[in-house]
Amino acid sequence: MSIEVNGGVHAEEPRPGQCLRSYLRERGWFGVKKGCDTGDCGACTVHVDGEPVHSCLYPAFRAEGRSITTIEGLAGPDGEPHPVQQRFLDAQGFQCGFCTAGFVMTTAKLDGDQLADLPRAFKGNLCRCTGYRSIEDAVRGRCNIEEAAAGETVGRSLPAPAGPRIVTGTARFTFDVDVPGLLHLKLLRSPHAHARIVAIDASAALRVPGVQAVLTHEDAPDRLFSTGLHEHATDDPADTRVLDDTVRYVGQRVAAVVADSEAAAEEGRRLIEVAYEVLPAVLDPEEAMRPGAPVVHAKDGAVAGIARPEDNVVAEAHVEEGDLEAGFAAADVVYEGTFRTQRVQHAALETHGAVAWLDDAGRLVVRSSTQTPFLARRALARLFDLPHDGVRVVAGRVGGGFGGKQEMLVEDIVALAVLRLRRPVKLEYTRAEQFHGATTRHPFTVAVKAGARGDGTLTALELRIVSDTGAYGNHGPGVMFHSIGESLAVYRARSKKVDAYAVYTHALPSGAFRGYGLGQVMFAVESALDELAVRLGLDPLDLRAVNVIGPEEPLHDGDEDDLYVASYGLDRCLEVLRAAQDEPGGTPAPDGWLVGEGTALAMIATSPPRGHFADVRAALLPDGSYRLAVGTAEFGNGTTTVHRQIAAAELGTTVERISVRQSDTDLVPHDTGAYGSTGVMIAGKATLRACRGLADLLVDFAAARVGVARAACRLTEEGVAHPGGLLTLKELHAAARAMGQDLAAAGHFDGTPRSVAFNAHWFRIAVDPGTGELRVLRSVHAADAGRVMNPAQCRGQIEGGVAQALGAALYEEVRLDAGGAVETDSFRAYRVPQYADTPRTEVHFVDTLDPIGPLGAKSMSESPFNPVAPALANALRDATGVRFTALPLTRDRVWLALREAGVVE
Incomplete structure (x- = not known):
């Protein structure tokens, strides 16, 4: 048979059942990406006889006699970019770039009617980074870049250097390499939330042709570490093994099968027999802290860094300032409520993965999709007793991260296989594994009590915070401690009290996620402030303006005394929101829908504490x-x-x-x-x-x-x-x-001293009382990013953060069944924002000049996420009179709450 690809002919016959995507990648067309394998994300889009198709769903044998065009073949005969590729360059219609080839290939075949209806045209393409505005600009032919004279580059929207490679499909991500002699690794995962492995029989698996090895806990180093990666390794408890004889959540690794092909590895995995002693499990963090609850990690002291292992408390903090009782007694209004946030998946389009080999000198080389290559190298060297210079870690272009790739989830098991077999090994998570075996945003429960005088001045603020870190403590202490920092420090109150707990459960581990705990607590605090404003008859913006920290005010004592309000634009951020609420604009509300407005603000340190080098x-x-x-x-x-x-x-x-x-x-x-x-x-x-x-x-x-x-x-x-x-x-x-x-x-x-950045968001929304549907009519975001180094790029970070936060606020949720297994393990079960879901956010920068940041700049990649959910919930409260205290704000939850409150019959 023959398949024509980009003008050349491939005569190799596809394997039985092989999809076109893998057939093309095996022949070096790496611009065709793997994002889902279920036709949901569009990253694998190619043209078959001029028609765009999702190649992960297209059987390779059907391509016989057809003409296939990938992103690499879209350019002209002399190598000049296709007009669509050029438009994506001019608009900088990408960020990580993993989805870009799919969008380019889809856009290249849009006709007039489709161009007039982009929400429908892009229903099969997902982007997790951009918020879609720059992609729309690319389609419409808008230019977002500019030129700069020598030495006058700062403050200009200059293009990303990788842009030409991204739009032509030649940028090299983790697996866009050809490694001779590559073996494939597949993981057997636990079906139980808590069990002891009694025996593993791999004999049938080892008889599968092509299977080279089955690795179990008996083959792994008997050494504890944390999958979370920080400059200070002791920031997280060392509670994890490469392969353990005890499993603590559904989806934990049990064994690894290494084979000549993925198919052989999968067949070997299916044939492994494991005998388990099922143990009691606890999935609720409040129950986990009660006497008699199953203990997630042993009390014998083998695990370092756990505050109270017998109570499943990984870490805790108790802070009190002022006289709380007197503060509440002085208040004219007191509000109390309990708020809950859910598990959210990072959903980066490039899943976790690594490929590793031994170089000519016998050194371990790991090519990984990681945000932390140097920390991964250090962790691998320690884990396998290798010299520091005996490990090399390379990160190609990483296809999205959002904190999820600040973990060592694949590198260790791949390294174990390479060191055991002395051959190159690859592990690439499927989209389902990304849900079962990666991490999520920490679910939080926050009980808040807030008091204020009649003029809006806060008199007391009390919080009890419980964070569910899941079965392992990676990032558990850090997220908990960070959550009670800037979320409270941004407001003055004479009396404050916080009791916070990071708690083990037998659930999927949580990890680092954009905002790192601040967004969860801000959802509660910003909602409570709006409730005080309602009860006092004040404009919520006025109440915030009375209480926010001012320029050069002290922020923290003790361990964080290097954090300063070094530059201040929060007052102007609030002015931007005030102007938005005082002027008409946005989409009109449908007849009969309820309309409301809401605001929230956020402060965040511009870098982590205790040194980041x-x-x-x-x-x-x-x-x-x-x-x-x-x-x-x-x-x-x-x-x-x-x-x-x-x-x-x-x-x-x-x-x-x-x-x-x-x-x-x-x-x-x-x-x-x-x-x-x-x-x-x-x-x-x-x-x-x-x-x-x-x-x-x-x-x-x-x-x-x-x-x-x-x-x-x-x-x-x-x-x-x-x-x-x-x-x-x-x-x-x-x-x-x-x-x-x-x-x-x-x-x-070394990361010190540190400054703070500010963000504020405002929504005007409409709610259909008959269905619970929520529609954003206008979205405005104000940001104090110091001196904005690259306006187009910074705006894209904000738009992407807002889009991701909207998904988390409205519908994204990793759901577990009663036994702790993930139910939402695909993009069809777990919805991320599509083009049609994402409103265009108006982004306003308030110029400040930060004396700490480089040339006056401050950070702005994760902070836009934090004020979105509370601003949306406050707008929903304004529209309906109902305070929603749990995320996500799905249609059914909104409708049921409105019905229970008597807003609708």
Whole structure:
């Protein structure tokens, strides 16, 4: 048979049952992505005889005699971009880029009627990053990028350097590599929430042709670690084994099958027989803390870092300031309520995965979809008793993260297989495994009591917080401690009290997620403030303005005394929202629907506490260009773009002359990781210092060469100008090389001191009382990001954060059955926002200049998520008179609550 792909012919016959997606990828067409394998995300879209199809659903044998076009074949005969590819470039219609090929391929075949109805046209394509606005701009031919003169790059919407590769499908993500002799790993997972493994019989599995090994707890190191990755490894309890003889949640690894093919590995997995001793389980965190509850982790002290293992309390915090009883006694109004937030999946389109091998020197090399390559290297070296330089971790372009890839969920088991078999091994999660075997946002229960005087001044604020960390404590303490930080510090109150608990259960583990606990507590606090405003007859914005922290006010004592209100734009954020509520605009409400408005605000530290380290090296190259070596990973957060802008500004050149090498532990210096909004704030500060050092070095070297005072020399785009003329950059490099001098400089930043960023959101919504449907009529977001380095890119981060938060507020929920098994394990069962679901948010920046951040910048990648849910719930309260205290705000829940409250009959 023959299949024509991008003008060439492939004669290899597909395997029985093989889909077109895997057939194409096996032949090197890596622009065709795997996002779901169920036809839900569109990342695998190709053209078959000119018609777009989801290649994961299209049997490969049906392509015989047909013409297939992938994203790589869309360009013109001379390599010029297809007009649609160019429009996506001009609009910067991507972030991580994993979904982009699918959108480009779909857009390239839209006709006039389809272009007029994009919500329908894009019903088969998902994007988790952008919020879809930039994708719409690409389709409509709008341009979001601009040019910049040499040295004038900061504050401009300059394009991402990977853009041309993303829109042509040549950007290389984790598995976009051809590794000879590759073995495939599949995991057998536990059907029980809590059980002891009595015996494992792998004999039938080992008889399957192609199966090379079955690994169990007897093959794994008897060493505890945490899957959560932090600069300080002791931040999380060491409570996890690569493979354990006790399972603590449905979906936990039991055994790994390694085979020549995925099919053989899956067949081997099916034939493994496991005998379990089923043990009592607890799935509710309140029950888990009660006397007599099943203990998730033993009390024998083997596990380090657990506060009270016998009570299933991983960590706890108890803080009290002022006289709480007197504070409530002084209040004219007191509100009490209990709020609950749900499990949410990160739903990055690139699932977790890694491929690893041994290099010629016998070193372990791991290519992984990780936000933290250096921490993963350290963890692997410790786990397998390898020397630090005996492990190399490489992150290609990462297809979305949102905190979920600040975990070691796959690298350890892949490394075990490689070290055991001495052959390359690959593990790539299916979409179902992403739900069963990855992490979620922590579910929270927050009881809040708030009191205020008649003028709105807060007198007392009391919270009891219970966070469900699931079966393992990865990120449990950090999320709990962070949740009670800026969410409360943003408001003044004479008396505050917090009791917070991170609790083990026999449920799917929780982990790092955008906002890192703040959003869950803000949902309760911001809702309570609105209730006080209603009872006092005040505008909710006025009540907030009376109570918010002011510029240069102290924030924290003790361990977080390095956190400051170093720059302040919160007052102007509130002004933006006030202007929005005072002016008409947005979509009109349908007849008979209830209309309401709501607001909420958020404050967040611009980087994590207790140190987050970045080292950057800037060097002059022989051709007169510059190179940055940066450890931070790129997954649509845009740090690569901003680092080039910072470097170009400091070196007096253009971004085109700055190349960036990153995310390879062999080739670049240490970076703690791309999480906690640190890509600009910390790695960017290190880039700034490295480039300033290099600029000084170039001027000093040139001055010495021509024998003039340093003050008489200045760095230009072409080289160093001096009284006698110009030493070009090429000449400088050649002269330095002849003298044995390295024209390079290093920059370091340890993440302290830290500043805060502010966000505020406002909604006007309509609610259908007959069905409970909620529709956003207008969405406005105000952000204090300091000096905005790249407006188009920063706006995209905000729009994406708002879209993700809307999904979490309205319908996203990882549901567990009575036994603890995940029920929502596909994009059809777990709904993420589609193009049709996502309103266009108006983004307003309030300019400040932060003295801590690089060139005045602050972070803005995760903070937009936090105020969205409370603002939406407050708008719903305004429209209906009903206070909703649990997320998500699904249609059925809204309708039932309105019926119970008598709003509808």
